[in-house]
Amino acid sequence: MGIQRQLSIYGIGLQVPSIGEDKRVPAITNPCLFFIGKVGLRVNLLTSLATPGENVRMIEVTIGILGLGTVGSAVFDELHRHGEWLARRSGIRFKVKRILVQDMGKKRDPRAESLVTSNPAEVLEDPSIQVVVELMGGYQPALDYVKRALHCGKQVVSANKHLLSNAWDILREACESGKAGMFFEAAVAGAVPIIRPLRHSLIANRIGELEAIVNGTTNFVLTEMRSHGASFAQALAKAQKLGYAEADPSADVDGLDAARKMAILSTLICNGPVYERSVSRRGIREVSQQDVEFAESNGFALKLLGGLRVLSVDSEGGCCSVSVSVEPALLPLDHPLAGVNDVLNGIWLKAEPAGELLFTGHGAGGPATASSVLGDLIFAANVAIGRAAPAPICGDWQVSVEKDERPQRWYLRADSLGVREMGDVAATMGIKFQLLSEGTRGSCGITAPTPRGLAEALAHRTGSFVARVV
Ligand SMILES: NC(=O)c1ccc[n+]([C@@H]2O[C@H](COP(=O)([O-])OP(=O)(O)OC[C@H]3O[C@@H](n4cnc5c(N)ncnc54)[C@H](OP(=O)(O)O)[C@@H]3O)[C@@H](O)[C@H]2O)c1
Numbered sequence: 001m002g003i004q005r006q007l008s009i010y011g012i013g014l015q016v017p018s019i020g021e022d023k024r025v026p027a028i029t030n031p032c033l034f035f036i037g038k039v040g041l042r043v044n045l046l047t048s049l050a051t052p053g054e055n056v057r058m059i060e061v062t063i064g065i066l067g068l069g070t071v072g073s074a075v076f077d078e079l080h081r082h083g084e085w086l087a088r089r090s091g092i093r094f095k096v097k098r099i100l101v102q103d104m105g106k107k108r109d110p111r112a113e114s115l116v117t118s119n120p121a122e123v124l125e126d127p128s129i130q131v132v133v134e135l136m137g138g139y140q141p142a143l144d145y146v147k148r149a150l151h152c153g154k155q156v157v158s159a160n161k162h163l164l165s166n167a168w169d170i171l172r173e174a175c176e177s178g179k180a181g182m183f184f185e186a187a188v189a190g191a192v193p194i195i196r197p198l199r200h201s202l203i204a205n206r207i208g209e210l211e212a213i214v215n216g217t218t219n220f221v222l223t224e225m226r227s228h229g230a231s232f233a234q235a236l237a238k239a240q241k242l243g244y245a246e247a248d249p250s251a252d253v254d255g256l257d258a259a260r261k262m263a264i265l266s267t268l269i270c271n272g273p274v275y276e277r278s279v280s281r282r283g284i285r286e287v288s289q290q291d292v293e294f295a296e297s298n299g300f301a302l303k304l305l306g307g308l309r310v311l312s313v314d315s316e317g318g319c320c321s322v323s324v325s326v327e328p329a330l331l332p333l334d335h336p337l338a339g340v341n342d343v344l345n346g347i348w349l350k351a352e353p354a355g356e357l358l359f360t361g362h363g364a365g366g367p368a369t370a371s372s373v374l375g376d377l378i379f380a381a382n383v384a385i386g387r388a389a390p391a392p393i394c395g396d397w398q399v400s401v402e403k404d405e406r407p408q409r410w411y412l413r414a415d416s417l418g419v420r421e422m423g424d425v426a427a428t429m430g431i432k433f434q435l436l437s438e439g440t441r442g443s444c445g446i447t448a449p450t451p452r453g454l455a456e457a458l459a460h461r462t463g464s465f466v467a468r469v470v
Helices: 070-090 142-151 168-178 195-201 216-228 232-241 256-270 289-297 366-384 419-428 452-462
Strands: 005-009 012-016 059-066 092-100 131-134 155-158 206-213 300-314 319-332 344-352 355-362 398-401 410-414 433-438 443-447 465-469
Touching (some): 059 070, 131 142, 142 155, 256 398, 289 300, 300 465, 410 452, 419 452
Parallel strands (some): 319 398
Antiparallel strands (some): 344 355
């Protein structure tokens, strides 16, 4: 006997063969009610995820973890401290069999000492390991390890945006060949649920527009500059001191981390692969105190913003064109994302028929990220034991990433040109300013709606810092 499924039709209980053995646990009922014609036909399905009040058998699932750093340690700790609670809630008891690390000499959590190995085969080639949790980061050797696991039919949970945003095709092929699934809620915005909503809950929606703050480090730096008048360098130093920024902060401040996350979100929205290299990006190194002050005194917040616009969709032909960017942007203070400050992340989107939606919360840190990893782990385990089926890692539409040339407003700051010279250069290019003011050194202002290419050409000609105005 294994998972016990019960169909009750007019109160007649039918038992469906089940999988696995162990204790019975309380389960949440998930009744589906169907009414057919005039006769009420009630089908009460005990669904795959065990939930209070029903009888579902406890199943042990054996897992291997690749990486025991910030996130890996938090996941391991949660499984240790709350494993029994999780088992009673999900019907799955996890057994961690092996943990891959790089440096066997490093001091570890004593509970993990007997499990660590530096030999990847002990995880990837152990037939008893059903789910591999990849938390080592980087492109290689993570790609090889994940491919090997998928090819063997192991389910894979990963938090690795670097890997995903560069290897959609390879990973899709590996999933198909091993008939396995890959789950990656933790790869974008830490604890904030956005991947599963896009892959499942919002699957029936057409999403045309998305704005996202998906890098907590830069959000912290810009919040510091705004609320404490700090310079970029001072704010970054504080972020490093508090552990919010790496010693080498370039992936964050140059927008690479956010671009990887935007590639993942775009892939799910466009139903086909979008790669890191296709996302146009600029970071926040050039942002000055003057920009932050100008934004605030004119009703905006300056953010590093990921932006996505679907430009056209041909669902019959299976293709979609989209613009995807990461760049500094002025966000009106009444925009739902304007209040997403400090290290928080936020994703706002416009969907049809759902309307506008906002997702926000902690985008990084061991415990916050572990939340998403564990949610995926339970789903992956359900797939491993046949209680659920995985969705494809990504669709197969052709996605072309293009510049959005529809006119929009732009903020420009020129340090070496006064208001008059700036206005004159803009006029010769046919660009109008709606607001142009003298800055401490040069001038800054907001254009009337202007195509991106033209605004960027003006910025280039005048040596200006440029930011999109939402
Ligand atoms: N940190 C966060 O807040 C956060 C948030 C969201 C997503 N993520 C993602 O989660 C993943 C892990 O991040 P992290 O911050 O936990 O990283 P981390 O602290 O640097 O830990 C990486 C772990 O992987 C191991 N490792 C690295 N390369 C290896 C190799 N070649 N062979 C064997 N083991 C190797 C390391 O071993 P040693 O212990 O021996 O060095 C370490 O245990 C990354 O993909 C990251 O982007 C992180």
